[in-house]
Amino acid sequence: MKLGVIGYGNAGGKIADRLLQFEEQTHRNLTRAVIAINSAKVDLERLEHIPRENRFLVGQTDERVKGHGVGGDPDLGAEITRQDQYEIDRALDRVPVYDIGGFLIIAGLGGGTGSGGAPELAEHIRETYEEPVYGLGILPAEEEGGRAALNAARSLQAFTQATDNLVLFDNHAWRGSEDSVVGGFDRTNTEIVKRVVTLLSAGEIDGSRISENAMDSGDIRRTMATGGVSTIAYAETALGTEERDAGLLGRFREQNSRATANGADAGTRVSGLIRQAVQSRLTCPAAVDSAERSLIVVSGPPEAFSRKGLEKGRQWLERETDSAEVLAGDDPRDGARTLSAVVLLSNVTDVPRVKQLQQQAIMAQRSIKERETTRADEIQALITDDGNELEPL
Ligand code: GDP
Incomplete structure (x- = not known):
C-alpha cells in the first residue's frame, strides 16, 4: 500500500525518519511522502533522513510554545494543531494524495505534541480526504510515570476514534532489562519499522518477481478496515x-x-x-x-x-x-x-496493557486533582507564621 506518512511530535518524527531509512535500505516501495510535524524546533533539526522541506513547525506564533515544544501538555498540543491549520495544510500539500492508498500518522502518546496533535490531525485529514487514515501509537512504559500514562490513555481514546485503525506499540513490553528507556529507543525503533514496513509494503510492485500467492494491497486495506x-x-x-x-x-x-x-x-x-x-x-x-x-x-x-x-x-x-x-x-x-x-x-479487544494504563492514568488524575486543591492551602500554611502574628506588606 502506498502511504503518506506523518510523524507527529518527537517520537513520531524519529520513527518516521527511521522508517524512511529502512525503506531505502531494503529497497521497498512504500511511502510517497514522509513528513515530520513538531512544536519543538530542535527535535525537527535532529532528523537525518526526512528532507528539510518536509519538516514543519507548528505553534510557532503561540506565546506558550514559540518553537520550544508544549512541555508534555497534550491539551496544548491539540490546541496548536487546531489553530495552526495553515502550517498543517502546507505539510499535507507535500503528500501526492492521488497516488496513495492511505495516510499513516505516527506519534508517541505519552508526551504532548504527538499525544494531543495526532488525533486532531487524523480528524482533519478525514474531513479533507477520502483515503483511510491509519495511526501508529506508541504507549509509554510504566516507569515513565502517571502523567505519561494519563496523556496516553486520553490520547488513545481520541486517536482510535479519529483513525480507521490504530496499530499499537507498547514501550513497556519492549523495554530491555539492561537498557534505560531512552537508551533502548534506537533498537526499539528499528523493531517497529521492520514490522510496519514489511507488512504495509507487501503487494507493492518494486522490481521483484510476482509470486503466485502475492499479497494484494487491497487485502491489507480490508484487514485494516x-x-x-x-x-x-x-x-x-x-x-x-x-x-x-x-x-x-x-x-x-x-x-x-x-x-x-x-x-x-x-x-x-x-x-x-x-x-x-x-x-x-x-x-x-x-x-x-x-x-x-x-x-x-x-x-x-x-x-x-x-x-x-x-x-x-x-x-x-x-x-x-x-x-x-x-x-x-x-x-x-x-x-x-x-x-x-x-x-x-x-481489532484486538483484549489488551491488558491498555487496561493497566487506564488504571495508572486514573490514579494519576486523582492525585493531580488532589494536589491542585491542597496546593493553595499549603502555600498559605507556608507563608503564614505559626501564631499568625505577622501582617503581610
Ligand atoms: P512529544 O514530542 O511531545 O510528542 O513527546 P515525545 O514524542 O518526546 O514523547 C512521547 C512518548 O513517546 C514518551 O513518553 C515515550 O514513551 C515515547 N518515545 C519518545 N521517543 C521515542 C522513541 O524514539 N521511540 C519510542 N518507541 N518511543 C519514544
Whole structure:
C-alpha cells in the first residue's frame, strides 16, 4: 500500500525518519511522502533522513510554545494543531494524495505534541480526504510515570476514534532489562519499522518477481478496515546460501508435481515461522483470539516460499483466532537473505496493557486533582507564621 506518512511530535518524527531509512535500505516501495510535524524546533533539526522541506513547525506564533515544544501538555498540543491549520495544510500539500492508498500518522502518546496533535490531525485529514487514515501509537512504559500514562490513555481514546485503525506499540513490553528507556529507543525503533514496513509494503510492485500467492494491497486495506486497535506479530529466519539453493531446487521439483524432502522442508519452515511470529512478543501484547481479522505476509526470496506452508499457517491462525477472516500472501523479495513472517491482528479487544494504563492514568488524575486543591492551602500554611502574628506588606 502506498502511504503518506506523518510523524507527529518527537517520537513520531524519529520513527518516521527511521522508517524512511529502512525503506531505502531494503529497497521497498512504500511511502510517497514522509513528513515530520513538531512544536519543538530542535527535535525537527535532529532528523537525518526526512528532507528539510518536509519538516514543519507548528505553534510557532503561540506565546506558550514559540518553537520550544508544549512541555508534555497534550491539551496544548491539540490546541496548536487546531489553530495552526495553515502550517498543517502546507505539510499535507507535500503528500501526492492521488497516488496513495492511505495516510499513516505516527506519534508517541505519552508526551504532548504527538499525544494531543495526532488525533486532531487524523480528524482533519478525514474531513479533507477520502483515503483511510491509519495511526501508529506508541504507549509509554510504566516507569515513565502517571502523567505519561494519563496523556496516553486520553490520547488513545481520541486517536482510535479519529483513525480507521490504530496499530499499537507498547514501550513497556519492549523495554530491555539492561537498557534505560531512552537508551533502548534506537533498537526499539528499528523493531517497529521492520514490522510496519514489511507488512504495509507487501503487494507493492518494486522490481521483484510476482509470486503466485502475492499479497494484494487491497487485502491489507480490508484487514485494516475494522476500526479499533491492532497489534503486529513478527518472526524471521536467516537463509544460508545452501538453504536458498536447496529451496530453489525444492520449488522446481514441487512445480513438477513431485513431492520432495526439500519442498516439505520449505512448507514446514513457512508454517513454523508463522506460528513462531504469533507466539513471539507482539508490538502490543494482546489476546490473539480477540482479533476480528488477521493477515499474514511471508516475505523473502521466492525460492523459499511454499504455498502449502502458507495455507497450513493460515489454517492454524484461523483456529487460533477462531475467525474465518484470515488472509495470507507472499511478498517476493529477490535476493533477500532472510525469510520473515509478519501477522497483523486487527481489532484486538483484549489488551491488558491498555487496561493497566487506564488504571495508572486514573490514579494519576486523582492525585493531580488532589494536589491542585491542597496546593493553595499549603502555600498559605507556608507563608503564614505559626501564631499568625505577622501582617503581610
Ligand atoms: P512529544 O514530542 O511531545 O510528542 O513527546 P515525545 O514524542 O518526546 O514523547 C512521547 C512518548 O513517546 C514518551 O513518553 C515515550 O514513551 C515515547 N518515545 C519518545 N521517543 C521515542 C522513541 O524514539 N521511540 C519510542 N518507541 N518511543 C519514544
